[in-house]
Amino acid sequence: MTTLNQDLIQYVLRQADTPLILAQRLCAWCSHAPELEIDLALSNIGLDLLGQARNFYSYAAELSGELSGENVDEDSLAFGRDDLAFCNLLLAEQPNGGFNDTLVRQFFLDTYHFLLHQGLSQSSDPQLAAIGAKSLKEAEYHLRFSRGWMIRLGDGTELSQKKMQQAINDLWRFTGELFHSDDVERCLAEQGIAVNPESLQAPWLQIVQQVLQEATLQLPEEEAYRHGGKQGKHTEHLGFMLAEMQFLQRAYPGCRW
Numbered sequence: 001m002t003t004l005n006q007d008l009i010q011y012v013l014r015q016a017d018t019p020l021i022l023a024q025r026l027c028a029w030c031s032h033a034p035e036l037e038i039d040l041a042l043s044n045i046g047l048d049l050l051g052q053a054r055n056f057y058s059y060a061a062e063l064s065g066e067l068s069g070e071n072v073d074e075d076s077l078a079f080g081r082d083d084l085a086f087c088n089l090l091l092a093e094q095p096n097g098g099f100n101d102t103l104v105r106q107f108f109l110d111t112y113h114f115l116l117h118q119g120l121s122q123s124s125d126p127q128l129a130a131i132g133a134k135s136l137k138e139a140e141y142h143l144r145f146s147r148g149w150m151i152r153l154g155d156g157t158e159l160s161q162k163k164m165q166q167a168i169n170d171l172w173r174f175t176g177e178l179f180h181s182d183d184v185e186r187c188l189a190e191q192g193i194a195v196n197p198e199s200l201q202a203p204w205l206q207i208v209q210q211v212l213q214e215a216t217l218q219l220p221e222e223e224a225y226r227h228g229g230k231q232g233k234h235t236e237h238l239g240f241m242l243a244e245m246q247f248l249q250r251a252y253p254g255c256r257w
Contacts, residue, residue, distance in 0.1 A: 007184045009063045010087070011194050012128070013077065014230050015120075016056030017088035019049035020078060021238070022109060024245050025096055034099055041145055045106070048138040053078070055131045079249035083232075083239045090229040091174040093238045097167070100153065100160075104167040107146035111207050112178045112200065114139040119195035128193065147211050154215025161216060168212075169220050176224030178204065182231070 026046035033039035057074035064072040091109060096102045117139050120132025153160040179201035181189075188194035212219060228234070248255065 004187075005063060005067050007188055008125075008193065009060055009067065010184050011188055012056050012060040012063065014087045015116075015131075016053045016060060016077070017086050018092045018109075019056075019113075020053035021086070021088045021241065022092040022106075023047070023049035023053065024241060025092070025094075025102070026106075028096055029102065038099070042102075045142050045145065048142065052131070052135045052138070055134070059127050059131070075249065079246045083234055083242055085232060086234065086238065086242070087230045087232060088234075088238075089174075090177055090226055090235055091171065093229070093235060093241065094171065094174065095237055098163065100163040100167040101170070103146060103149050103153070104164065104171055106142070107150050107211070108171065108175055108178075108208070110139065110143040110146045111204050114143045115200045115203055116195055119200070123194070124192035150211055150217075151215045154212070154217040164215070165217055168217060169222070172220040172222060173224050173226045177227035177229060180227045180230075 023046040026042045026049070029042045030039065033042055054074055057077045061072040061074050061077055064070075064077075089109070091105060094101075094105055114136070117132045117136040120128050121136055123129040123132060150164070154164045155161070179197045181197045185194050185196055189196035189199075209219060
């Protein structure tokens with residue numbers, strides 16, 4: 001039972017870390033986006049993701065407290081762990097770059113999250129099922145937003161198409177990790193608790209191919225190969241982001257507004 005609880009905590013943290021890191025990236029666009037409508041949309045999507053992260057962190061804190069007998073809360077999980085303890089997907093921590101880079105990163109992850117929360121809403125774990133069902137409504141909007149802009153810019157001017165294709169080519173190597181499963185995920189999936197990432201690859205690729213075709217963009221020929229974020233092996237970008245995001249709690253431990 002202890003092993004199952006430890007695996008569940010690890011799995012829930014994975015679901016929390018990715019939206020938290022992605023929210024931090026998106027909110028950096030505030031007052032810098034190409035136009036006011038996009039500025040507001042990216043900030044709102046970031047807030048949605050932050051809310052999803054909080055739901056997962058709260059559940060992970062509850063599970064951790066029951067297992068260890070210590071007082072664990074969502075803030076300690078978000079602001080008290082070092083980069084090696086984070087288990088977010090590598091794609092989420094990649095720099096914003098230009099709007100084309102942010103948009104492609106968002107589209108890849110929106111498609112993944114839409115399918116993930118569809119599966120989680122059917123989890124045998126009531127808490128995960130509730131979080132998945134709530135998050136799915138937001139994921140549908142997020143995907144509609146990023147899908148629309150993928151098509152608009154891909155099938156836009158020669159320059160916008162070139163920039164979108166470049167972003168796809170640059171970020172493609174991180175997409176394989178979305179579907180890379182390990183013993184934690186496979187064990188929980190067999191019990192109906194988790195979603196096995198491998199089961200999401202075919203529907204994800206189908207959606208991505210349809211959108212890219214409509215956007216007159218191409219799938220890269222290069223095979224996706226970067227992974228390890230879920231096991232705490234990150235790119236150099238995460239440490240810099242956490243240094244900024246965690247500064248207040250690190251400087252003033254336990255501070256309250």
